[in-house]
Amino acid sequence: MIENAYYTPEFHGDYELIGIGRLDLEEGGSIPDCHLAVATFGTLNEARDNAILVTTWYSGTHQIFRDVYIGPDHALNPDRYFIVVINQIGNGLSTSPHNASGANASIGMSKFPHVRIGDDVVAQERLLREHFGIEQLQLVVGGSMGAQQTYEWMVRFPEKVRRAAPIAGTAQNTPHDFLYTKALMEAITSDPGFKDGEYSSNADVEAGLKRHAGIWAVMGFSTEFWKQEVWRALEFESKEAFMEGFLEPYFTAMDPNDLLCMAWKWQRGDVARHTGGDLAAALGRNRATARVMPINEDMFFPVRDHESELELTPNAQLRIIDDVLGHLGLFGVAPTYIGQVDQHLNELLDS
Amino acid sequence: MIENAYYTPEFHGDYELIGIGRLDLEEGGSIPDCHLAVATFGTLNEARDNAILVTTWYSGTHQIFRDVYIGPDHALNPDRYFIVVINQIGNGLSTSPHNASGANASIGMSKFPHVRIGDDVVAQERLLREHFGIEQLQLVVGGSMGAQQTYEWMVRFPEKVRRAAPIAGTAQNTPHDFLYTKALMEAITSDPGFKDGEYSSNADVEAGLKRHAGIWAVMGFSTEFWKQEVWRALEFESKEAFMEGFLEPYFTAMDPNDLLCMAWKWQRGDVARHTGGDLAAALGRNRATARVMPINEDMFFPVRDHESELELTPNAQLRIIDDVLGHLGLFGVAPTYIGQVDQHLNELLDS
Numbered sequence: 095m096i097e098n099a100y101y102t103p104e105f106h107g108d109y110e111l112i113g114i115g116r117l118d119l120e121e122g123g124s125i126p127d128c129h130l131a132v133a134t135f136g137t138l139n140e141a142r143d144n145a146i147l148v149t150t151w152y153s154g155t156h157q158i159f160r161d162v163y164i165g166p167d168h169a170l171n172p173d174r175y176f177i178v179v180i181n182q183i184g185n186g187l188s189t190s191p192h193n194a195s196g197a198n199a200s201i202g203m204s205k206f207p208h209v210r211i212g213d214d215v216v217a218q219e220r221l222l223r224e225h226f227g228i229e230q231l232q233l234v235v236g237g238s239m240g241a242q243q244t245y246e247w248m249v250r251f252p253e254k255v256r257r258a259a260p261i262a263g264t265a266q267n268t269p270h271d272f273l274y275t276k277a278l279m280e281a282i283t284s285d286p287g288f289k290d291g292e293y294s295s296n297a298d299v300e301a302g303l304k305r306h307a308g309i310w311a312v313m314g315f316s317t318e319f320w321k322q323e324v325w326r327a328l329e330f331e332s333k334e335a336f337m338e339g340f341l342e343p344y345f346t347a348m349d350p351n352d353l354l355c356m357a358w359k360w361q362r363g364d365v366a367r368h369t370g371g372d373l374a375a376a377l378g379r380n381r382a383t384a385r386v387m388p389i390n391e392d393m394f395f396p397v398r399d400h401e402s403e404l405e406l407t408p409n410a411q412l413r414i415i416d417d418v419l420g421h422l423g424l425f426g427v428a429p430t431y432i433g434q435v436d437q438h439l440n441e442l443l444d445s
Numbered sequence: 446m447i448e449n450a451y452y453t454p455e456f457h458g459d460y461e462l463i464g465i466g467r468l469d470l471e472e473g474g475s476i477p478d479c480h481l482a483v484a485t486f487g488t489l490n491e492a493r494d495n496a497i498l499v500t501t502w503y504s505g506t507h508q509i510f511r512d513v514y515i516g517p518d519h520a521l522n523p524d525r526y527f528i529v530v531i532n533q534i535g536n537g538l539s540t541s542p543h544n545a546s547g548a549n550a551s552i553g554m555s556k557f558p559h560v561r562i563g564d565d566v567v568a569q570e571r572l573l574r575e576h577f578g579i580e581q582l583q584l585v586v587g588g589s590m591g592a593q594q595t596y597e598w599m600v601r602f603p604e605k606v607r608r609a610a611p612i613a614g615t616a617q618n619t620p621h622d623f624l625y626t627k628a629l630m631e632a633i634t635s636d637p638g639f640k641d642g643e644y645s646s647n648a649d650v651e652a653g654l655k656r657h658a659g660i661w662a663v664m665g666f667s668t669e670f671w672k673q674e675v676w677r678a679l680e681f682e683s684k685e686a687f688m689e690g691f692l693e694p695y696f697t698a699m700d701p702n703d704l705l706c707m708a709w710k711w712q713r714g715d716v717a718r719h720t721g722g723d724l725a726a727a728l729g730r731n732r733a734t735a736r737v738m739p740i741n742e743d744m745f746f747p748v749r750d751h752e753s754e755l756e757l758t759p760n761a762q763l764r765i766i767d768d769v770l771g772h773l774g775l776f777g778v779a780p781t782y783i784g785q786v787d788q789h790l791n792e793l794l795d796s
Contacts, residue, residue: 269671
């Protein structure tokens, strides 16, 4: 375990660490004492049937949902719903390589086992059922890796998901995404300071984390984001200042092993694992009313990859989000972004 | 100077090294004894007015043009034209960091000066005029960085270019391309074996060159290339085998400083340097009949970046090439690629 001030309530606001006990993993091994970091908004009704689950993306936490997506003016309205944001395993707030201690001391840092999207969803279902007594969800929604988890819910627990909204992410990770994620991982692991995962501080891997940010700059935003200098809206004066003041510090604050844990998981997201590789059969299990919401300028979860899966998914409709930011439109920087998400989610929640 | 067997006639077939003397550079400094590697096809007529210039891309040489683009069955027909392929400075065959010796010994390896697209074009024009007596070109054609050189010809020597065909490349490099190229460069320079450019063999930088290949895999091909497993057409059995058998050895054979010389040049291609930053004024100088030929699946020289420049370029028409390979469609792997190029170039040459 190493200290990292980023993964604290001081940076992330209130959240609760909820233990779900031992979590046996699809790849073998287990997390002896798995804790999930949970932030809730609103009140669970007596029937326990007004819950919405929000899942998190690579490098993301509940924070961005609290700040951008959730509120009385949004579709994710805590006056109406009990909204549960569960941080994914390995994201630095839930049990993760850098914070494994106590009963988890044996799986710290480089010894952390491989975790799959399915492990997260099993953990989330257990937490919702055992801790909150929630047996069915009004909605599961998440972006990017959060969309991978949403699809996993649709296929693994179809009877528990009334509605689903995967945003900018696919049910089966593409080979292109695998290679993209590989390049991200290699930017980190190639840093001599990484020391095969046994660094003493994330600062030892700063150069690798900056290169990792540099590759995100190329794929995470669109070509037009850079051409139109959209970063000026964030009050930077050059793309270099934007990188140094925004994208690099965003990632250098994070833990390298935690990012690698999530990246490995991202690379292998695939609901067809439930059906011997038959994606149509897997997606055919869906019973939720769904809105599939790609971002039109996304470079690595492009619209057409959503469309080909949509054809295999019953009860799903396409809603394309227009955002020049591309994949990182998920941050909600563009003033036009969240309104589109709210419109599509409201339509879905009213259906 | 270091030995590298890749940059020899054994690998590249016949070419001639033609000296053009001292080349003073836009960024300051000079190449004391600049040699350009030239491959010619066909015969220069007595009027010396049947010449076509072909320029080369990042990591490319005359070889790919000889093997794919030039021949009696192609638009670039040596029975009709005198076709001159000039390898760009820094590509390993022309004067480059790794081969600087003799009069150029003082600029070897890490001491090689920065070269710009404009320097290449000045060197090419001098070579064509002084060595071959060519004052006007029937056509200038090149892809990617070769397109940057083509645009530079159109703006710098408008009276010398009758026709022009930039393929998959722009007149003014985009900020997104700058960041992409930066990520490529950092994959190399971050390798401890790079030793600030003073390695003793490209093999010392193999890990960095492989990461560089890995980033090319993400941006050089399209998402659909990977999804459709187009690499099977090259008789590989997995994407990993394709990487290990094709893209990695392609780049690990090359010299790191040479690649960095070209990458620096690529990042800064900009015809608006002639007009105080006014791109419209620069492109407005064009007098050539032009076909601008983006590849529809290109991830980093996308169609719309060509379209916005096309609007500023007199006498130019758009011809979009359909190729699932994306940017690296330039290699001519798809059987449908070269036919499209030939059609557009024939139309242009007949105009």
